[in-house]
Amino acid sequence: MRPAFFISIELARAMLGIIRISPKFSVPDISILRIIFHLLLLASSVFLAISVHAQDSENYLSELKKEVIERELYMEPRWWALLHYWDNWFLPGYTSFADDSEFFLSSLGKTNAREELLKTIDSIFLEQVDSADKHSQCLFPARLKWLVSELNIDLSRLPKVSCAQYRSWREALDAKKLTLVFPATYLNSPASSFGHTFLRIDSSKLNSSNRPLAYTANYGAETGNSVGLSYALKGIVGAYQGTFSVAPYYRLIKQYNDIESRDIWEYELNFSEDEIDYILAHLWELKGRGFDYYFFSENCSFLLLSLFDVARPELGLQKKFPFWAIPLDTLRSVIDEPGLLARAEFRPSAETRLEFMRSQLSEGQQNLVLDIVEGREPVETIESLEEESRSAILELATDYFSLLNNSGKIALSPEESRKRGYGLLLARSKQRASRSSLLEPPIPKTRPDEGHLTKRLSIAGGEESDRLFYDLGIRPAYHDLLDPGYGRLPGSELRFFELLFRGYEEDGVDFQRFAPLTIKSITPYNRFTRNKSWNFELALERRRVAIDDHVETNYENILRLDAGLGVATSALGGKAVLYGFTQVVGEYENDYRDNHAVGAGLVLGSFLDISDDFRLKFDVEAYEYLFGEQHQEWNASIQSAYQLSRNISFKFGFEREEKNHLFTERVRVGIDYFF
Amino acid sequence: MKKLTLALAISLAAPNFAAADSVGGCGLGSKIFHGQRGIAAQSLAITTNGFYGTNTFGITSGTLGCEQNGVVQSNWKVAMYLDNNLNRFAKDVSVGEGETLDSLASLLGVETADKDEFAKALKDNFSTLFSSADATSQDVVAGLFAVLNDSNSLAQYTANL
Incomplete structure (x- = not known):
């Protein structure tokens, strides 16, 4: 040179x-x-x-x-x-989660x-x-x-x-505040108890009246058209590619509030300007970059945490979720950081809103709403009413019609449904009054994050057919009908990988039960929302069995798959729920005839809230096994749970089982601890 | 290693909780971030999206490219908004107030002083905005233009339509 x-x-x-x-x-x-x-x-x-x-x-x-x-x-x-x-696990070194080669500058x-x-x-x-x-x-x-x-x-x-694209993107988003959004349980689908989280980017132009115009950053997988088991398996083994997407908030409000009827909780976070700058800049880096998507671990919520870790590395949020990331837990990890939560807001789902507002109408008005929605009465019927109730009835009818239409519970052709919906809107527009005096639902007393923690340890003891026993159980997630109900949707149960060991005084400790998945959705039916109830369980359980002519009884491991469809109703002013299910059941056991027993059953039960902290649950079950090892099974139980504090609950129960002419009675007392 | 271990550990279960979400367990819209497609193409792609359509997007589906990097292009903001909110918007117009109506006012830059008049004009002209049960979001935009243009104080806001 x-x-x-x-x-x-x-x-x-x-x-x-x-x-x-x-x-x-x-x-x-x-x-x-x-x-x-x-x-x-x-x-x-x-x-x-x-x-x-x-x-x-x-x-x-x-x-x-x-x-x-x-x-x-x-x-x-x-x-x-x-x-x-x-x-890395087991091996020295480390690896990046990013699975897109373009994300790296060096090979x-x-x-x-x-x-x-x-x-x-x-x-x-x-x-x-x-x-x-x-x-x-x-x-x-x-x-x-x-x-x-x-x-x-x-x-x-x-x-x-110049980075023109990046600049204009940042200017359009104009991020001033960040809000972590949590769409909670999907009504009648406890599977969504896990929830979901995404990030809302609030610009300086937003206020309480135009919030839907905010943008969101949402991490999700591209699943194409596969459904059912293949979808689930692909999700578990990471066959899907996840990417971050940016979209207007109104789209997600529509998706979660209206289509899926999920309440949305909004947690505004106190990140500094500099931290927000980091988050947005990193979001841009991740734009369109693929990550293998794992439902349990590398999921929506897990990737979102990485943005917060970039903003404030000392949080180390992702490190707290090495095995699985449950959205509610990741949410807690963020807002539990001192000073990070500014405020929480609630956006009720279409169903939550409607059910609350309907309760403010008289029985006769409710009937009229339904008659109009279902076309039994013409819209003009309301003309004879006072103006105030006209507005209220038309508004509720419009919203119920949307809800039923969204969930496919109204059998109308698209033309007919447009016509009926339009008729309701037109009639409402002719009422001079603006909003009716119906009250909006209040913010629930307990936020989802304030409910019991996710993992559960159970210690119990009791007597089983004259033998003393003691139990040690662990369940990584999530909630059952007897767990403290605060912040949870009543009647929803979702249990993952429940493991129970049982010891008897004369023997050592032995495996008792492993249930990878239990779901119960018990949602009271009413003529407006028309929700069904259902359940599913897969479990491996050690049970006393008497097989064929064998006189002696034995403990055997039985693999059991049980699923049911039913209906529930609320009673005692909502304090109690009664339910019934028809079940199909299949069991696999080595000593069974042809190794299996397949049958059908009936379940009747109820849970009753004596107080906010005290719940009773009754169940009667009957099964007739028709194929393979033919036999009958009868179970009856009374369970109670008293919540001592947010994360400690006291249990007492009595069960009586009869399976293949073999009786077992069990009294059990225990403590559950959530952590 | 983590992935493999975990996948093995849980392969017993057939959990469908993730299936509860519409797209890959974690919500909607993952396709939107994917590309920066030209804006020109979709101006021809306006389709009809009316009331009580199932979960479809009409004018402005994310696949059509009125967005770049997930940000809605300014000339598509109102169309995209109405397209996604037609039912909610119609409900608010029929009542004369609501968040969906307020948000549209904000998109159009309606001043605080004009907001009540804006809401009233829309409610009073419900049948102009939504002339029939088959009204599409495109019709609603046209109706909005006519209604706002008819008012001395609101005509200025047609500039943002």
Whole structure:
């Protein structure tokens, strides 16, 4: 580089010399020479500038890299959060969760934090790329932000890149506040008890009246059209690709509040301007980048935590969920951070709203709403009523019609349903009054996060057919009908991987029961919402069995699959719920005839809330096994639970079972502890 | 390693809780972030999306590209909003108030002083905005234009339609 510089200086001098020594040149010639001279001078100075600059930035880059290596910056928690590195299980080293090669600048980036960091420094200093928006400064603004502050990078030495796409995206989102949104249980589908979380990005233009216009960042999998078991299995083994998407909040309100009838809880977070900047910048980095999606572990909520970890690495939120990430737990981990929760707000689902508002109408008015919704009475019927009740009835009829229509519970052709819905709206628009005086549902006393914690440890003892026993049980998630009900939807039960060991006084401890999945949805039916109830259970259980002619009884492990459909109704002013199910059941056991027994059954039961803290539950079950090992089974039980505190509950129960003519009676007393 | 262990550990269960969400267990819209498609293409793609349609998007489905990087392009904001909220919006207009109505006012830049008049004008002209049971969001935009244009104080807000 240097020789080129000298040569150009020499040339310039020579030319100057020529001009001086040769006064005979005519004027025009001199001016040509001057132009040439100036051009050369310009060219040489540009050349000089580039070469000096190149030399200089090379020095600067190696200084920066030296500092990175000396300070081991690539081990900094923020860098790990930005790259989604996790320590490997069983093996040394670490790996990034990101499964998209474009997310890494170095080919070693997925497993080498240092190489990735050094390569990132090179990339952000690159002078030119094909298009400005593809420059690493634009693709990785959060990395850039961190490096600039951590290494104190001299901005004047950094190539100026405009990043038009990123800028306009950030301007459009105009993030001033962040809110963690939790759509809670899907009514009549306890499976959604797990909930979901996404991030809402609130701009400075938003206030309480135009909140639906906010944007959201939502992490989800692209599942295509597969359904059922293949969908579930693919989800478990990570066959789906998850990506972050940005979409207006009104779309998600419609999805969760209206279509799925889920209440939405909004938790506004106190992140600083700088932290919000990090979150948005990292969100941009993740845009369109694929992560293998795992329903249990690397799911929506888990990935969302990584954004918070980038903003505030000391939170270490993701590290708290090494095995599985239940949205409600991840929500708790965020808002339990001191000072992070600003406020919580509630957005009731269509069904919650309607049921609350319906309760304010008289029986006769409710009947009229239903008659109009179902087309038994024309809309004009309301004309004879007072204005105030006209408005209320029409509004409720409109909303019920939408609800029933959304859930496919009204059998009308699309034309007919549009016509009826339109008729209701038109009639309402002709009532002069604005909103009717029906009250909106209040915010529930207990937020979902304030309910009992997710994992449960059970210790119990009792007597089983004249033998004393003691139980030790553990359940990683989530809730059953006798658990403290605060913050949960009543009548929903979702249990995962329940494991129980039982010991008898004369024997040692033995496996008693393992139930990977139990679901119960007991939702009182009413003529408005028309919810069904259902249940499902898969369990391996050790039971006393008497088989064929064997006189002696034995404990055997029985694998059992049980599913039922039924109906429930509320009684005693909502204090009690009565339910009934018809069941199909299949059992697998080695000593059974043909190893199996398949049959049908009936379940009748009730739960009754004596007080907020005290619940009783009664069940009677009868099964007739018709195939394989033919036999009958009768069970009856009374269970009670008294909630001592948020996470401690006292249990007492009595059960009587008869299976294949073998009786078992059991009294059980125990304590459940949630943690 | 983590993934494999976990997948093995839980492969016994056939959980369907994740299936409760519409898209991959964690909600809606994952396709929207995927690409930056041209804006020009979808101007021809306006379809009819009326009342009580099932869960479909008409004018402005995310696949059509009125969004870039998930952000709604300004000339599509009202169309996209109405397309997604037609039932809620019609309900609010019929009543004369509500969050969906307020949000539209905010999208159109309606000043606080004009908000009551805006709501009243829409309610009074319900049948202009929603001329029939088959009204589409496109019809509603046209109706909005007519109603606002008819009012001295509200005509200015048609600029944002």
